[in-house]
Amino acid sequence: MKIVTQIKNLENYKIYLQVEKAVHGFMEKNNYLKVDLPVLSPALIPESYLEIFETEFNYFDKKEKLYLTPSPEIFLKRLLVAGVGNCYYLGRAYRNSEPNSDWHSSEFTMLEFYKLGINYLEMAEEVLKLLQEISNKVKNPSFAKATEGKQKLKFDRWEKYSVTEAFEKFAGIKKEELFNEKLFIKKAKNKGFNIDNTGYEDLFSQMLAAEVEPKLGVSGYPTLLYDLPKQMASLAKLNDDGLTAQRCEFYINGLEVGGFCTELNDYKEQQKRFILEAKKRKQNKMIDHTIDKGFVKALKYGLPFCTGAGIGFERLVMIFSNTKSIDELKLISIK
């Protein structure tokens, strides 16, 4: 890798700053507390799909492993349990083994915020208001454009699809096929997906990425994709149908910008998931990090009823600056 100076991105970077300012303004106006957090932690939540960066604190013969946080969740949920109230973090997060691509950077900026007493659909309205605020505040002479049709993007409403509706419309998958793992895998095979050593979760992600996502958020409005299969949202509250969870993702110009779910307030379920994920990490020979037991303890005490939202901040800025890649926002790029 090398350090590259990219002064040609100055105008894009100025839009990045405007979006940042608009977010802080929105959060302040709506009584979210801005929280600054460490990015080095001695313990993490085990996640089998995220690899981490590992480093070491040294002082004479005292040595201790530290890890760059892949998400601020570990700290924010502790604070929610402790009674901080509505809060947000806008800062760095780190994910190893994720090469730079148009939509990825191993060092990136995350906006994560929690609001008490609301569910995922009420959070959708909150996120829409945030998008409106940014759209009103950011002065980009060529404005945020839809990739198809090139019309100005509007944020006065969502285009909404349940996952069931979206798979039926864009991938030709019926409801009974979507929620029956066997039928779904068979359907994926017929479509040409390689099903060797591949389970429902992976095939669902592959089909979503290949056939559904390119059609979302391209009509001039942001698209809300809601009620994901429960397998795809293990930390979200389940819906009464027993098949789906209270989780949404939103898309603009075919790109997933963020997601949110009604938080599952069940420490036993969390604990089970931790053990399973830690086992998977071991199987996949991923970095063997210290597990944050204090996190489970906090959840045992009790997370208040709330919805948490996570937004890839660079992706959000890409929308308002009409850029095609995260790299176009950077003045200094490591690549």
Place this chain on the structure above:
Amino acid sequence: MRVNAGNLKKGEFVFFQGEICQVQKADFYSPGKGAALMKARLKNLVSAKNVEYAYKSNEQIEVLDVTSVEMQYLYKDNENLYFMDERTFNQSSLSISVVGEITRFFKEGEKMFVYMYNDKPLTIRPPMSVKLKIVEAEDAAKGDTVSGAKKPVKVETGATVMVPIFVKVGETISINPETGEYTGRV
């Protein structure tokens, strides 16, 4: 050659559903739940249609070992481009829709590289730049001296290119054929 799909690159060739495709775009994408993916746009080199596909990034796939052969571009008709291997005098043809937009910068008689797989021509290896003469251009409007101002001109193959306003008819310019952008005067 077998590779992890996560290392797939634009321009490479793969079999997809039994047919040879060229990778138009390949982007790493991790949805954060489920495996990391390689989102690819594959162009079927028979039907010229694009298909979107998402590989698991750790999935093993076969990237085809293709060769490229220098050939002379002879002419085109409504559907095909015709080439000749100057050493063997063998002629090959490629469909215009497979080669794509880039064909508007092809000049008859020019040498180009054609990708071959098992003696079958697949598509063109795009040249880094092409040099073409401007055959039609308007004079820059008086007073229009804003730096970066551009005007459209027609080059000898009939394609239109945006150039800085000081460039004139008769001059030869270099163009990046993949983006259609003016890169300089020759």
